[in-house]
Amino acid sequence: MREHAPVHYNSEEDYWEVFRFEDVNKVLSDHKNFSSDLKYLNLPNEDNVILPFFKQSLIQMDPPQHKTFRNLVNQPFWPKSVAELTPRIQKITYELLNGVAGKEQMDVIDDFAYPLPVTVIAELLGVPHEDRDLFKHWADVQVATGVGVIGQRIDDPETLRARQQVQDEMSRYFKTILEARRKEPQSDLITHLLASEIQGERLSEEQLLGFCSLLLIAGHITTTNLIANAFLCLAEYPEALTSLRNRPELIPSFVEEVLRYRSPVQRITRFTATDTKIGGQTIRAGQRVLAWIGSANRDELNFPNANQFDLERNPNPHLAFGHGIHICLGAPLARLEGKVAFDVLLQRLSDMNCLDDTVFEPIESSVIYGVKQLPIR
Numbered sequence: 001m002r003e004h005a006p007v008h009y010n011s012e013e014d015y016w017e018v019f020r021f022e023d024v025n026k027v028l029s030d031h032k033n034f035s036s037d038l039k040y041l042n043l044p045n046e047d048n049v050i051l052p053f054f055k056q057s058l059i060q061m062d063p064p065q066h067k068t069f070r071n072l073v074n075q076p077f078w079p080k081s082v083a084e085l086t087p088r089i090q091k092i093t094y095e096l097l098n099g100v101a102g103k104e105q106m107d108v109i110d111d112f113a114y115p116l117p118v119t120v121i122a123e124l125l126g127v128p129h130e131d132r133d134l135f136k137h138w139a140d141v142q143v144a145t146g147v148g149v150i151g152q153r154i155d156d157p158e159t160l161r162a163r164q165q166v167q168d169e170m171s172r173y174f175k176t177i178l179e180a181r182r183k184e185p186q187s188d189l190i191t192h193l194l195a196s197e198i199q200g201e202r203l204s205e206e207q208l209l210g211f212c213s214l215l216l217i218a219g220h221i222t223t224t225n226l227i228a229n230a231f232l233c234l235a236e237y238p239e240a241l242t243s244l245r246n247r248p249e250l251i252p253s254f255v256e257e258v259l260r261y262r263s264p265v266q267r268i269t270r271f272t273a274t275d276t277k278i279g280g281q282t283i284r285a286g287q288r289v290l291a292w293i294g295s296a297n298r299d300e301l302n303f304p305n306a307n308q309f310d311l312e313r314n315p316n317p318h319l320a321f322g323h324g325i326h327i328c329l330g331a332p333l334a335r336l337e338g339k340v341a342f343d344v345l346l347q348r349l350s351d352m353n354c355l356d357d358t359v360f361e362p363i364e365s366s367v368i369y370g371v372k373q374l375p376i377r
């Protein structure tokens, strides 16, 4: 598609798709023409095209509202702030690996790549990480019912019901926690959000719920897949594992290359606010545009030998965390988790071979890229 139809109108689904790095970068950076606000679709009913929580969240906002809301949570996610979490992330990593010590086989996802980031984000937010099975259920349902597939109408009543049920459960759960923090403030993100003000006003219950759900869900499913996808890269390129063992200083560049080569978020959605030209095509106002990050990250014009995993790729200006005003809030945290995880894994696991007969089953999603299970011995 990058070569023959880089900006393509999908007439069946009525949306545009953008595949080249340059164009994807433009869609992500040009927030005036490519808006994050669903209102430009002029739909009579938005409930079946977006997860209700996300209507009140950062990812759906344009300036100036977006900046005001993002400023409330920027500081805890700055690289300097998340660096302080290093010892805690190391401790969780060791505990998880101790839990599988002596076993002949582990599942990378269930035993490690899921519990690590979910524990970290749960502790940051201030929700009990012991509830992580519940969070996993919510995340799984959201992924299966199209988290991030904003603007695509879902007609199947069963899917809508499953979504609504998760939304109700999350609402009830967070309302209880919010109530507890109102009575007894703690040093966590939920307490911080409760005390936050915009133009002298506290956040509404819906806005608080929007923040909590976005941070909890965005804060772990993506990083789970970063870690699992890193294993897939090592299985595909065993020589990279040998190089990493000999030169652990390459771990940060390894993490960046995994993000490029197997991007956990494959695409994001925008809505045209005006008639807009891109890649020689004019897209009318009020259209849905899918920017394919996964494709941009394999564009030969920007990444020589793009289909080759290159541990030492430099520069590596991938778009895995997006670009522009919505660039991933949690990128410093995800990078740190990836680095700490592989620092420890390389010391602790003598081998990271995937089972020979493993058939990897992909996650059923056009947004999140990864596999459901990943057994290794």
Ligand code: HEM
Pocket: 028, 036, 058, 059, 060, 070, 121, 214, 215, 216, 218, 219, 220, 222, 223, 226, 263, 264, 265, 268, 269, 319, 320, 321, 322, 323, 325, 326, 327, 328, 329, 330, 331, 333, 334
């Ligand atoms: C936004 C990817 C980890 C929180 C984004 C976006 C991408 C992305 C592509 C841009 C969405 C857009 O432009 O509409 C990833 C990947 C991750 C990761 C690949 C892991 C490897 C995290 C973590 C958090 C997080 C750990 C922790 C809270 C967010 C939030 C936004 C966001 C709140 C919305 C920012 C805004 O709209 O201003 N992420 N993410 N992400 N991410 Fe991440």
